Amino acid sequence: MKPKVTVVGAGFVGAGVAQRLLEKELANVVLVDVVEGMPQGKALDMMESAPIEGFSTTIVGTNSYEETKNSDLVVITAGLARKPGMSRDDLQAKNAEIVGGIVKEVVSRSPKAILIIVTNPLDVMTYLAWKKSGFDHRRVIGMAGVLDSARYAYFLSLDLKVPPKEIEAVVLGGHGDLMVPAPEFSKAKGKSVTELLSKEKIEAINQRTRDGGIEIVNLLKTGSAYYAPSSSAVAMAEAMIKDSGRVLPCCVYLKGEYGISNTYCGVPASLSREGVKKVIELKLSQESQASLKRSAEHVREQTVKLNL
């Protein structure tokens, strides 16, 4: 039997996640949104592509949580997205209300599920979802590092003139302006980028990566990115569904790893059907380690504002 995945929020990212899960035949999907008719319409439209794409997985769209019962995985993408001039932190109060309410609905019906949080501000929303769910922290994971690392890899590929898939890139830290691209762990065809590019060039690419989200917001003007974000969430879901142990940068709860405690923050983790199997501790340069701590501190300051 295929796993059951609930996607909450049938907007740009949620619909993309649902479509990729279906087309990769990873799971049967329940797509939930508050807007009447919208998740039903998108689900029907996706099912009508099944004869063309040839997938045998199914999707149901709904405005209620009844159909979500006994999901193996729940991806939460509901909430406001940024518009030009907004930071991710500006979304916090409203999205905390939305995500808190959704977590209550899903965990009572799917007590064994793993939660993947996508809504911004990502690290704070993941902490909130963990607290509200009462789940073991290994089963509540945020998506940001896969996306930030993919952006970093793409920007590096442009300068190095190497196909993006041949680049390994690592971005750590919170999903915000203080994220930490780690060139010392980023490679092109197995060679460290620190040997291939000048310091100045690397710093320019690091900065474009930190600004990767707002670059797209400013182009789109009415919302934020969704193609790469939906790919990223599905890469995490795939690792867990296939119990592959794949190491991906994810927002996870830290208990002393990297010298950081009692906060969610982005670091590489191996993913399995249990959720986070293991946090991978890289030996960072002093500079990256200090930046990671600063980024985690910012997440903690923002999290405190929720008064959980």
Ligand code: TXD
């Ligand atoms: O790296 C990352 N984690 C991110 C995060 C990358 C891209 C987008 N990121 C964030 O995801 C973004 O800042 C937003 O907070 C979310 C969703 O972004 P998306 O682009 O999909 O926003 P949309 O298209 O506006 O969709 C949001 C949907 C919309 O259909 C609403 O009706 C719905 O959420 N919504 C709800 N659904 C269910 N239940 C409730 N309460 C609810 N409230 C709104």
